[in-house]
Amino acid sequence: MTTSTTRRALLLAAVLAAGAGFATAAAAQTSIKIGYVLSRTGPNTGGAAVTTLPNYEMWAKEVNDAGGIKLGEKRVPIEIVAYDDRSSAEEAVRGIERLINQDKVDFILPPWGTGLNLAVGPILAREGYPHLAATAVTDKAPELAKRWPNSFWLLGTSTGAAEALVDLLVKLRDEKKIGDTVAMVAIADGFGIDLSTAARPALTKAKFKLAYDKSYPIGTQDLAPIINDVKALNPDVFVAFSYPPDTLALTEQSRIAGFNPKIFYTGVGTAFPLFNQKFGKNTEGVMGIGGWSGDSAAIKDYLARHKAARNGAEPDRWASAVTYSSLQILQQAIERVGKVDRAAVIKELQTGSFDTVIGKVKFENNLPTRYWWVGQWQGGDFYGVAPAGNVGARAAIVPKPAWVAP
Amino acid sequence: MNARLATFALLTAAGLSLMAMVPYLANAYWLALGISLLQYTVLATAWGLFSGPTRYVSLATTAFFGVGAYTVAVLGEALPWPVVLAVAAMLGAALAVLVGLSTLRLSGVYFVIFTFGLAELIRQLVVWFEVNKSHVLGRYVFVPVTQALIYWQLLALAAAVFALGWLIARSRLGFALRIIGEDETVATHCGINTTIAKVTLFVISATVMTLVGAVMAPRWTYIEPSIAFNAMISFQVLIMALLGGAHRLWGPVLGAVPLTLLFELLSANFPNTFTIILGCIFLVIVYLLPRGVVGLIERRRETSVPVQRRLPA
Numbered sequence A: 001m002t003t004s005t006t007r008r009a010l011l012l013a014a015v016l017a018a019g020a021g022f023a024t025a026a027a028a029q030t031s032i033k034i035g036y037v038l039s040r041t042g043p044n045t046g047g048a049a050v051t052t053l054p055n056y057e058m059w060a061k062e063v064n065d066a067g068g069i070k071l072g073e074k075r076v077p078i079e080i081v082a083y084d085d086r087s088s089a090e091e092a093v094r095g096i097e098r099l100i101n102q103d104k105v106d107f108i109l110p111p112w113g114t115g116l117n118l119a120v121g122p123i124l125a126r127e128g129y130p131h132l133a134a135t136a137v138t139d140k141a142p143e144l145a146k147r148w149p150n151s152f153w154l155l156g157t158s159t160g161a162a163e164a165l166v167d168l169l170v171k172l173r174d175e176k177k178i179g180d181t182v183a184m185v186a187i188a189d190g191f192g193i194d195l196s197t198a199a200r201p202a203l204t205k206a207k208f209k210l211a212y213d214k215s216y217p218i219g220t221q222d223l224a225p226i227i228n229d230v231k232a233l234n235p236d237v238f239v240a241f242s243y244p245p246d247t248l249a250l251t252e253q254s255r256i257a258g259f260n261p262k263i264f265y266t267g268v269g270t271a272f273p274l275f276n277q278k279f280g281k282n283t284e285g286v287m288g289i290g291g292w293s294g295d296s297a298a299i300k301d302y303l304a305r306h307k308a309a310r311n312g313a314e315p316d317r318w319a320s321a322v323t324y325s326s327l328q329i330l331q332q333a334i335e336r337v338g339k340v341d342r343a344a345v346i347k348e349l350q351t352g353s354f355d356t357v358i359g360k361v362k363f364e365n366n367l368p369t370r371y372w373w374v375g376q377w378q379g380g381d382f383y384g385v386a387p388a389g390n391v392g393a394r395a396a397i398v399p400k401p402a403w404v405a406p
Numbered sequence B: 001m002n003a004r005l006a007t008f009a010l011l012t013a014a015g016l017s018l019m020a021m022v023p024y025l026a027n028a029y030w031l032a033l034g035i036s037l038l039q040y041t042v043l044a045t046a047w048g049l050f051s052g053p054t055r056y057v058s059l060a061t062t063a064f065f066g067v068g069a070y071t072v073a074v075l076g077e078a079l080p081w082p083v084v085l086a087v088a089a090m091l092g093a094a095l096a097v098l099v100g101l102s103t104l105r106l107s108g109v110y111f112v113i114f115t116f117g118l119a120e121l122i123r124q125l126v127v128w129f130e131v132n133k134s135h136v137l138g139r140y141v142f143v144p145v146t147q148a149l150i151y152w153q154l155l156a157l158a159a160a161v162f163a164l165g166w167l168i169a170r171s172r173l174g175f176a177l178r179i180i181g182e183d184e185t186v187a188t189h190c191g192i193n194t195t196i197a198k199v200t201l202f203v204i205s206a207t208v209m210t211l212v213g214a215v216m217a218p219r220w221t222y223i224e225p226s227i228a229f230n231a232m233i234s235f236q237v238l239i240m241a242l243l244g245g246a247h248r249l250w251g252p253v254l255g256a257v258p259l260t261l262l263f264e265l266l267s268a269n270f271p272n273t274f275t276i277i278l279g280c281i282f283l284v285i286v287y288l289l290p291r292g293v294v295g296l297i298e299r300r301r302e303t304s305v306p307v308q309r310r311l312p313a
Helices: A002-030 A045-065 A089-101 A114-127 A141-147 A158-174 A190-205 A224-233 A244-257 A273-283 A297-309 A319-337 A342-351 B002-020 B028-054 B061-075 B081-103 B109-134 B147-169 B172-182 B184-189 B194-219 B231-244 B251-269 B274-288 B292-304
Strands: A032-038 A069-071 A074-076 A078-084 A107-109 A131-133 A151-153 A181-187 A209-216 A237-241 A263-266 A287-289 A353-356 A359-364 A374-378 A381-386
Touching: A032 A045, A032 A089, A045 A078, A045 A297, A045 A319, A069 A319, A078 A089, A078 B251, A089 A107, A089 A114, A089 B028, A089 B194, A089 B251, A107 A319, A114 A131, A114 A141, A114 A151, A114 A190, A131 A319, A141 A151, A158 A190, A158 A263, A158 A374, A158 A381, A181 A190, A181 A224, A190 A209, A190 A237, A209 A224, A224 A244, A237 A244, A244 A263, A244 A273, A273 A374, A297 A319, A319 A342, A319 A353, B002 B147, B028 B061, B028 B147, B028 B172, B028 B194, B028 B231, B028 B251, B061 B081, B061 B109, B061 B194, B061 B231, B081 B109, B081 B194, B109 B231, B147 B172, B147 B194, B172 B184, B172 B194, B184 B194, B231 B251, B231 B274, B231 B292, B251 B274, B251 B292
Parallel strands: A032 A078, A032 A107, A131 A151, A181 A209, A181 A237, A237 A263, A263 A287
Antiparallel strands: A069 A074, A287 A374, A353 A359, A374 A381
16 A cells, blocks of 8 residues: 555656756757847937847747747747846846846847946856947957857957948048048047048048047037137038037038038947938938948848838947847857757857858957948948948048038 | 944845855846946935935036046056046046035025036047047946955945945034034034034035946947936936935935836836936835835834824923
């Protein structure tokens, strides 16, 4: 009697254990858990809401509509866990730690912006998660890639951006399209200071005359004095390493003041759809940081899908497509490995080559080999014009056409 | 009394060594939560150290916190870690002396506004210096400080701030400050040098806040003025100390711990409605607990004493 009860109990226990074991084994393969921490509130919200969030959501939906990510023979859907970092480095770090240790996610998508990507870099490296930073511009990128072999810096360095711009200017001067006076302004924040610090020696070395070189504090409302001063100097080239609000303000002020240099270049925000909505015909010939191969079929298709998925909203013409490509790269790397093996995925990322909306991407020392650094509005879209060697580079329209009445 | 003190010291030592074990037992998530709890405990207690007895509401927490973080950003790789901390503490103290001497004559709402502006002022000074002199904005901190080490440093700081608070409360300084808090004019008439008393306490409180900033900085790798001088820190510390009750040394902890846990719970479960819920909670605190959790406990105690004592004799 006792023996039989014991035996029955043991049998039951065995069945239960088998059932549980089966359940966990099955659970490990029925979905891939992907987590991210994004700035849904605070000062970073604008950038994250235009460039990052739409691409994350669109990609997850597309993948799941297609049945999921292919692991070996079958497809498994993505399950998303998302948090808000409230634009704070500490919250971003905490969120990532929560994703790894509490939610036990399989992969992590990076936060928006240089500062937050750097803040979460050490944990992702320590825990061995692939880190495809698509919205960080830092001169330390090569060094960081060496320090954290799991990290990939898709947007390149500020020196790269400044030098590509100067190379373009040199070429245009050689073609006698512009003279050699340059006026440069920069916002007194990470981006503006990094770029102007890199551009200054490059311009001097190329024997350009730097007629004006000033910075303005973040949040400056009235930029008319700057534009008036610059206009009085009558430079051939106007370069502003600016943020979205001042990119709009400087452009608007130049139009009002009738300041129309042969090259008019502004910083972050020039590539935003908002810029086109605000200035319409007046965007023609305006240059800015970023750009994409607007003539390529893949980009046209991406634009159409983005508009369909986001209620007609367009992506920006710089980091958006790069962000989406980083997701395609991650997916392809996971599918080639065929299982949730993060070390193998990182290895594949380092060595493989990937088909994306921005073309073929292959990392060298964890950095892509091609970037779009200078774009120009031409006929209502923002095309990459430099480096000229890139596939799909358009010729720059110089001099910039005159401003028209809005 | 001495036996009671000995038991208390023993219990404290046991508690501290238990807490020091956390990095060995917990995973990175719980360790991070522990760091957060300690960070806000130290900040809120340091805040209460000055603002509790004097009743000056300060929003300068982030100014000192940021100075500490920035010191690490600038010197972190150049000097040994203890020296970096010492320099940070000295800078924080020097700044507090300067600010204290020039502003503690202000009172009420003027002081609040000044301290709020102070953080912005220092942030703009840092930006100006970085833009015009060093030409870098955004510095990288690569120092070999592990998360466990950050936790232990904060734990030590917490022990130190409580010991300090306990000592001050039993000193002439503490007594003088309580009188200043009740009525500054009376205090002056009693022959108390109110300025020196206030500035001394302000400096002690600010130095602790600066050290917290310095200890926390290696967690972020990258520091720029908007990260180091984040005004949210000032507000969070203020609301924590108010929830706990700033007029007792152990009051701010009673606010810092539940609010840190609450922030964590909210950001984990309601990432999209975090701010709205938080706002409602703040309203509730201000309306229902004007004297904080400590006030609530004290009221309980009062009501539990025999009724006849409260009747007119």
